[in-house]
Amino acid sequence: MRKCLACGEQIKGRSDKKFCGDYCRNAFNNQLNRDPNNFARRINHILRKNRRILASLNPHGKAKVHRDKLFENGFNFTYFTNQYITKSGNRYHFVYDYGYLELENDMFALVFKSEYVK
Secondary structure (H helix, E strand, O other), rough: OOEEEOOOEOOOOOOOOOOOOOOHHHHHHHOHHHHHHHHHHHHHHHHHHHHHHHHHHHOOEEEEEEHHHHOOOOOOOOOOOEEEEEEOOEEEEEEEEEEEEEOOEEEEEEOOOOHHHO
């Protein structure tokens, strides 16, 4: 006698059936993928928040802000999507289409890279 992998009820039907129904199949797979999905969900949440902060502080495509202003808004410098190094060696960190460059005296240049948007 075969039992459902999710609820343990007896399975009726095809011989290769593993679940008693769609609900149990979905519940089993959601439980199986919960930890990896939560990890990715948490990182995506941080990235979206960082992007919202950069967008709000840079409404016109270029701006300068102090590090404290970014921290004040909850910006997390650990998370970004990519880096761009210029020919002169400046390293821009991007969160999707918004970027920042660390300047002197804890100042940051904020930029918007419109070629990402298509």
